[in-house]
């Protein structure tokens with residue numbers, strides 16, 4: 481409205497002024513109320529970390545790692561809700577918060593799926609895997625929800641059940657929501673009586689819930705049409721050879737054959753650099769020949785390699801790009817660093833192969849349940865990956881072995897040691913028995929470094945053969 485052209489209108493403004501100031505005062509009260517709420521929420525968050533601390537040492541436990549991701553994300557969401565509404569736009573703290581490193585939803589999903597793949601491999605129930613670090617009802621619900629969205633209905637069911645068991649008055653998730661998810665996941669898994677049981681419990685709590693009434697009627701009808709009724713309470717997954725090996729189940733024949741293999745000191749065929757410091761060489765398998773070299777890299781060199789790699793790590797890829805079959809981060813290091821160059825030289829000395837056409841040293845760190853499913857290192861190249869030199873830069877407490885499912889071999893990571901094998905036979909064909917995998921890491925931080933050695937330059941070092949069988 482226009483005021484200056486009418487004194488009558490101007491006199492109305494007196495009332496307006498009173499209103500303005502009174503409202504401003506109320507506004508400040510409301511802001512104060514928000515500050516109070518922020519302080520209360522901060523206290524709750526602090527209390528949460530105090531009562532249920534995550535120890536950085538414990539991150540090698542997959543549940544502790546997942547818990548930290550879930551909590552950080554939840555904390556961030558509640559802080560963000562306030563700061564986005566804040567009066568003080570773009571103040572320094574808001575900017576600092578914006579740049580904080582917060583796990584994304586994909587992190588939670590990946591971590592929960594890593595956990596579930598460990599449960600599948602080792603047949604672990606939620607109460608088994610949370611022996612060291614327990615999850616509260618809300619955290620367990622999140623794991624269940626991620627499993628549900630990935631159609632892993634049995635695991636979803638078991639996690640919802642675990643959550644229901646831990647429900648308290650402080651939980652954000654409610655009994656009704658959990659019962660609904662329990663019923664739904666049992667239905668999708670195919671266990672109709674269980675779906676009906678939890679549906680009925682929900683209806684008892686919430687008698688006016690018409691949707692559940694409809695569902696229960698549907699389940700009753702379906703019950704007579706369906707024949708199978710799988711037991712949702714018992715984990716019963718079928719295992720491949722890869723999974724059995726990862727669980728550490730080695731058959732008697734394999735271990736007998738392994739015991740017959742030998743161990744010796746080697747000078748790399750009289751290499752002057754190895755004459756006075758021969759390497760400890762152990763034959764891990766005869767066909768394909770897999771050799772383990774002990775103490776070929778020092779703890780100090782390992783620390784240096786980890787330190788230069790840390791800021792450069794990014795999600796490892798496979799032939800088809802980023803993939804669920806390979807969950808690790810890695811980086812190819814350039815040869816200009818002295819430690820990298822020294823390690824390259826040592827590999828050349830030990831293997832007697834030329835590093836001229838080799839790839840840069842590839843440092844790799846695995847995540848929660850991190851693995852690399854069975855694959856060949858050779859990518860059908862003209863100048864193929866003739867051999868692999870795999871250095872273990874850490875021990876792994878549980879899981880994380882390198883396994884060869886075709887021949888039944890399992891190699892346990894041992895810090896400072898390396899394993900070596902030829903991917904290609906002398907006739908240039910891929911040795912199909914060199915298919916291998918990095919097993920899911922169950923507990924520990926697994927670091928490895930690969931050196932992929934290529935064909936070009938090896939003509940006189942590893943003579944070719946025209947024979948079909950060599």
Ligand SMILES: O=C(O)CCC(=O)C(=O)O
Nearest residue numbers: 852881882917918928930
């Ligand atoms: O981590 C392992 O044990 C195996 C790694 C591997 O096979 C690869 O990176 O190609």
Ligand SMILES: [Fe+2]
Nearest residue numbers: 855856857916
């Ligand atoms: Fe590999």
